[in-house]
Amino acid sequence: MHQKLLFSLLLCATIFVYTNAGTSLLLKDPIPAISLEHIDPTLPPVVLAGETPRCSVLVLQQDFADTFGSPPAASNYTLPAECPFPWTRVILELSVFATDLQHDRVAAIWVGGAEVLRTATPRPMAPGAFWRVQKDVTRYSALFHSLSNGGSGVISMMLENSNVALPGVYSANVSLHFYRGSTHSVQSQPLLAYTSHPTIKGLYREPADLILPVSNPDGYYESGFWFRIDNDSAPGSKSITIPPNTYRAVLEIFVSYHGDDELWYTNPLRSSYLQQSPAVSFSTPRANGAFRQVYATLDGRFLGGHVPYAVIYPGAINPYFWSPVAAIGAFDMPSYDLDLTPFLGLMLDGAPHNIGLSVRDAQSFWLLTANLHLWTDPWSDHVHAGLLEYFAPAIKMNRNAEWRDRDGQSEIDAEGLVRFTGWVSSSKGNLTTQVRQKIKFKSQVEVQNRGTLTQIEVQNKERMMVAIQQGHQVLRRVQMLAEAPLQLQTSAAAAAGGTAEFRKARLYHQLVEAMSISEGQVVETSTLTDRQDAEGTELVRGGAGHGGGEEMVVWGSGSTRSAYRYKDGSRCYLRTMNAAGGVVVMDTKTASCAAVAEA
Template sequence: MAFMLVFACISLLQSCTAGSTVSTVTKNQPSNDAVTPLLDVIQVEAPLRASYGGASCKQTIVQHEFAASYGTPYIGSYSPPKDCKFTTTIFNMSVTSYGINFDRLALLYFGDIELWRMTTAMPVRTGIFYKYEKDLTIFDSLLRSEEKIIMTLDNIYNSVFTGSYNVTITALYFDDQETLTPADNILPISSQSSSKNQSSAFSLPGDNATTSLTLPRNVERAVVSILASGNGAEEFWFRNVINENKGFFNNDILYGYSPFREVQLIIDGSLAGVSWPFPIVFTGGISPGLWVPIVGIDTYDLPSFEIDISPWLGTLCDGNSHSFELKVVGYDSQTTLGTVNSNWVVSASVFIWSDHGGNQTHGSSIESQTPAPAFEVMPNVTSMNTTNSNLFSKLTAYRFLSHSATITTSSGIRKLTWRQDLSYTNIQNYTALGYNKTLSQHTRGISTFSATPRKHFTTISNSYSWPIFFTSNNVVSPDPKATNSTLVASIDRSSQSHTIPIIPYLTQSVSLFIPQVLSTRQNGSCIYFWNNTLYEFAGAIDPADGTLGATEQWYSYKDSQESYGRHVKAIDGYEPVLILDEEFQNTISVPEADLDMVD
């Protein structure tokens, strides 16, 4: 496998024409090099608008350099624009960085409510630039009030890690002449630490991620949006092993608590809904050479997950305080669901639509089905093995849950339902004392929620499919300070979805909301050389230090407003190059990912 990947990378590098150039933009540079172009590191994504020139107004809300910023967030203030009519709000983020550093997690809060979670691209010595736009119209009630801005980007900056991150976020306001129905209130499920000038994210499993909230009595719909991402020992949770296999190679290479993760929302002690998270790969993940100049899926905008809690309104609208808790659990052979490593960064928001014609919402008792997920494990290894042995394991899971209740508001009586069907398969093969690994995982899900009286549906179902396959083979030098070690890696993964997101659906005024259909695939391979004399174990993050990589991505998207397609190819060597970039004003054919061992 290693020789095949090496040959594939070298062949693609040789196929690049002699006249190819790096896709770059010129930005402000350090004073000693005023003309060096910056490498544009892109996330392939459908543009939000055909043109950004028609904004009614705009304002810069964040402009800050995150250098030695560990534990020191940016603190600012937000005021809604004056004398500016708008319905749609888009935040435009641009980032520059020079030097050497790891990828960093960033969180943007208005008060105690998280608006945006992202990770950075990894910088190179000559500098990088990237930008991303995010539609934040669903936070309309916040965007029209005075708010404290808290942006966390914990970064280490010293003589070794020389890359700071210069971040600018500009708010663009557009008058699309729509009659929107945004949430009347947004309540945080967070640590509520803004008064201390700190991010309000919980860190699990260490924190008690419980918030007491009192909802208005006249709520018509309520939806919880959850953001959760694994970091540290949980960054690659999907390649962890069950606890019985953790010591298989008699070393500390393997992390435990299984490769399965479930994010739970618990209301008054009862399970309301779950998320089986998307396997995010940060720009240093698997091999850094895979992600220059194309970053991984959802890198600049980590996905949230929505849970419709409207069936609970008969209970939640009683005027009393209610407990909202977030948990992250893994598979445990003894207890079915158990704890995880640290640290999962989580927070959530409750979006509330009021019944303006009524005084109190009433509801029947909730009809719930929440059986524990069903797991199957093979094999169940409980003994040590020799250095030449393989550790092969397969874990499958299935879960179904449903909540329904009859809700009475001033507009009448409706039966509201929230339902989830989830399936998961993870297959792993470890060799060479755990240094070489092959992983194949596939997560599928369907969630169903009830439509509103203003729409033309009874129920709406959203589906997704997230396959990922990767290999990672390490040849570690006996003296890593004197000679290079080698990492040979490949990845093939996709994200496919057919969705009408709940919160945008309830916010938009269109009578018939067309589903968003996404299909994207990334395929890449990389040879990566590193030694421990380079900035203290940071590895060869800079291409000049020794990387041969190639990545290709197909992207196809369609919604009620537009169709879009893009096909890109890149190589990462001594000079990262975008060798192909095709854009289409229509959807394109996306080949299926090769899962190899799964399906």
């Protein structure tokens, strides 16, 4: 039945035009029968059935038409008096409607210059496409608290769009929903309280007392609050002074990639790049391989970093894969935490300190911002701290490449281990925080048959541990294991007498996270597996290999199978979704732990 449905959908004549970079799209009549609602097939709703917010506020409305190079849309916001602090939960809701066909874009929302959401829009393939993103932003309560008690602030949103090639306008509504009292979802799902996926954030059950943005201070007047990183020799940075009674600090980094690094996870490593000095710019874009590390510095000292999860944008690889489902992490792009508590001894002197953000081996360009989450001691005017251990050797890298013209292969192996330990003396006692992180990364790229066959495999693994102890007693320990494998096979063959090219692609990518939190004798565990398999074809005319100019997709198809499994103690959630030909052909959800175990 599904094959018949897909075949009938493919009979619709669709024509797409986009640039060689894969950023433009034009669909000509007739419009195919596709789903207008785009869906992120992951977690259950962030608010359970029967819960009602104390108040809901529409904080920003904006139509994004020709907004390239313009400052963010901004709205002055004052928290209603009937919605006082504290709140049990705060939910951010972004709903967007696309009036017509348009490219996929990356967008962000800031509160007082501090980012709370980085997201990618779908690529609308018909007028009227719409979607909704809900994110639990309780972690940022300090930002909203600063707007209460008659205070006011600015909520802004950046979405650079253009109507030069396509007419679509993105109409966005941003709302905040505030909850008071003891809500069922917080009590029963503590690990999901402040994040879409369980991460090291689980160590911090209470939101920070203060959040300082590490972003472009001129963001209101320029192209957003993010720092643009063209290479790792030019980091973004901001001077920060923290309160002297800070006893805990966590830096949260937001990141997205564009231009030559939009598909960084597929980049080959060319032999010519290996032979060049790092100071010499290489002539061939995307030649430096597929390893990237997002990292931070304090006055030039390395604070730690993460190899980012490869979020696949809706226009990447084959746009038919992501209609109408979103790739893993596309709607709510992951942020990355660095626990800076061991470094407080270097920051509590009352002087400004420079926090830098960069990406190792970056090509133009990446967009970065960060939030510095700070917990302060209400019973102390000044706490004392010191750094006990700083172990941050260079990442071990093994790079090999063998190429003959367009064919060849390359491989990158990277492995790193860091350990940071520091003490803080406050009214809570003399506590020692230890951070340990190990990364292991491998990228393999193989190209055959005069560049027409490509096979890519990426393995990205990380182990993280944060422990807080008093003397020899461990008060709390968080351990997390994350794996993100990706496999991609593509092929191309001449068609229509050499005037077109028939392309096929198969993709498998996954995010696996296992987490445990120990507090005394109580141990909480959670596991998450988020997997997608996709395959599809395109018939393409034009482009560099066929007369130059723009590529025209004369025909295309795609199907995607998504499977999301989450288990947290006795609570479980399973969702499986299959999409083909632009419509959802199967979508099942269950909270049965037996079903999760069998999947």
